[in-house]
Amino acid sequence: GPIVAVVVYRFVPPPVTPLMLIRAAEGKGLDHRWRSIRTVAPALPRALIAAEDARFCEHSGFDFDALQKAYANNGRGGKIRGGSTISQQTAKNVFLWPGRSYVRKGLEAWFTVLIETIWGKKRIMEVYLNSIEYGPGVYGAEAAARRYFGVGADRLTTAQAARLAAILPSPLKWKAAKPGPYVKKRSRRIGAASGTVRREGLAACVA
Template structure:
């Protein structure tokens, strides 16, 4: 009975608390500290983060963020087909899934973790809603060695606050998200420059078509 209570009620309670309280340090942050990569995280409200970064991240990571309920089935199917053909490993995770994984779970790959990721994804979609999911995501994701969240990333790379990011700066930050320990936003190589250019154009479409309205209104 205790296992049932803690296993089912516990996650719901913690998720409800995090609806209002900034989630503390994550498993990945702890791992990086032990790897000697340091720790820089400065929590900011979604209102204090540039809408340009919100649109750039949606364009880069999850164009259907405002449409789905946590899972993009089309993207998951394409990822499965791509991986089955032996092509470069590709993921189909939404921003909601990435947020659930980053905040509640440990790094790694396993069926158990994927199951828990799905469970927490449903919880945050129901309890938090899209604006809070985006707020937690932008304050928790890794943006370089020991750098977490939009404010630390903006200050470290460009010397400005997250609220003052230009379209180009926002696109560069979004461009390095798949490999933040490998790529740099401040001094981008050819690939990041090309990718950030595509993200800038896609973010324009996101803006014109209101595809970030669930966050930005």
């Protein structure tokens, strides 16, 4: 059952995700290479925390402050903001199919509790940065670093890490290697926020 899968993936890299299979069936290809978090440049987890989930190390899977802000923001007709934590995104990426339904939201919450309990923060971040979609057919930090910057994920600079984090909301549309003005601006903001993450130790749980 699901608990067995969570326990197995605590030790074994998840080979593929449902999204990878769907995109491969659409003809987008599949470039995915697992890399241990110990050999990924620390700039990347910092950039991902800065961009996606500043309180990743503090919350237990759900960030209720961020959710309230998202609701308020969406109610004001602002840009839709998820308030979805890295833990929730990981649960969704690895165990569930894409889509929006209450059933899937419920399952996502259940898997989030399981991975927070069984994996812990460092493993969640490791699986997250290895399974994210970074472009058509490009999954995980290693494939993305090689595809866009011609280096391994161990050699990513702060600026490159910020660039990868910046395209996450729309990886099929936005470009990490030759970004437009919006992604450039977003990357600079994330780069600055990464500095704060480093100084304030907000990524300590994955170091």
